[in-house]
Amino acid sequence: MTAVVNARGLGKRFRDFWAVRDLDLTLEPGVIYGFVGLNGAGKTTTIRMLLGMIRPTTGSVSLFGKPLGADPSVFNQVGALVEQAAAYPLLTAEENLRHAALLKGLDPSLTVPRVMEELGLVPYARVQARHLSQGNRQRLALAKAFLGDPQLLLLDEPGNGLDPQGVVELRTMLRRRANEGAAILVSSHMLDELSRVADRIGIIHQGRMVVQFSSDDLSKWVRRSLVLTTVDNGRALGELRAAGYEVTPRGERLVSTDERALSAPEHIAALLVEAGVPPRTMELQQETLEALFMRLIRQEVLV
Numbered sequence: 001m002t003a004v005v006n007a008r009g010l011g012k013r014f015r016d017f018w019a020v021r022d023l024d025l026t027l028e029p030g031v032i033y034g035f036v037g038l039n040g041a042g043k044t045t046t047i048r049m050l051l052g053m054i055r056p057t058t059g060s061v062s063l064f065g066k067p068l069g070a071d072p073s074v075f076n077q078v079g080a081l082v083e084q085a086a087a088y089p090l091l092t093a094e095e096n097l098r099h100a101a102l103l104k105g106l107d108p109s110l111t112v113p114r115v116m117e118e119l120g121l122v123p124y125a126r127v128q129a130r131h132l133s134q135g136n137r138q139r140l141a142l143a144k145a146f147l148g149d150p151q152l153l154l155l156d157e158p159g160n161g162l163d164p165q166g167v168v169e170l171r172t173m174l175r176r177r178a179n180e181g182a183a184i185l186v187s188s189h190m191l192d193e194l195s196r197v198a199d200r201i202g203i204i205h206q207g208r209m210v211v212q213f214s215s216d217d218l219s220k221w222v223r224r225s226l227v228l229t230t231v232d233n234g235r236a237l238g239e240l241r242a243a244g245y246e247v248t249p250r251g252e253r254l255v256s257t258d259e260r261a262l263s264a265p266e267h268i269a270a271l272l273v274e275a276g277v278p279p280r281t282m283e284l285q286q287e288t289l290e291a292l293f294m295r296l297i298r299q300e301v302l303v
């Protein structure tokens, strides 16, 4: 299957500062790609390069198998939301969308009502963009990106300003488009939020792609530990170690990341009961996705 976006060795230097460095990125039809990084990591710069808004210092981008710039008509198949949700302030929501449709060579009467309905903008059709709430301005920007059901969506922080219901609706809209074959990139600084919608995740840190993985593999990356307390931690530690478990005392608690302990904590409980130091508390703890994200960018793991 031809990749919809294929970026190789992409880099952008501003004066003597590399905002993006040697970045490879592939977007496939039907796949939602979550692009996650801290503020200033290089997400927006990357998206702007993919869209031809700024010229890469190094590397190459192809869209729909064609080098960027070779065929401007490919942009008819691209919907984008980059940084600020820009709109003409004096035009109404509907006029903004009709204008955007015309620019894309689409028939406004065929395309605008559908996206207005989908984004819940019908009640605001005649409201000037400058009077829209931040959330509705974001919805307007998303509606613009969705016009004409493009085969490629590049969305920079699309959840910005949306209320929780809006965030859930957005996920459904993105999934539907992916199911219909669109390639979608969504950027965010929240791994937790992205993991709910993305099929694949790439983490960018200080301009470099640190790690990419399938969302299904996310659980493999999350660290788990068994945390327990007993009336006599010293003795319990001795018993557990004698049975071959890796256990570390941490303050008032004993902590094990040993796979045997994690998969069958009941064996630990039974062993300690037998030894006369039964557990008082026992808990299987799981690293949060945000903690994992911070750990990954600190370690700069390359896989």
Ligand SMILES: Nc1ncnc2c1ncn2[C@@H]1O[C@H](COP(=O)(O)OP(=O)(O)OP(=O)(O)O)[C@@H](O)[C@H]1O
Binding pocket: 014, 019, 037, 038, 039, 040, 041, 042, 043, 044, 045, 046, 189
């Ligand atoms: N035109 C520019 N001139 C100089 N530096 C720039 C320019 N555009 C971006 N940068 C710098 O490049 C780095 C990456 O910025 P970018 O906007 O791509 O990050 P980001 O990951 O999108 O962050 P955020 O989550 O805050 O939007 C930042 O340090 C930024 O200050």
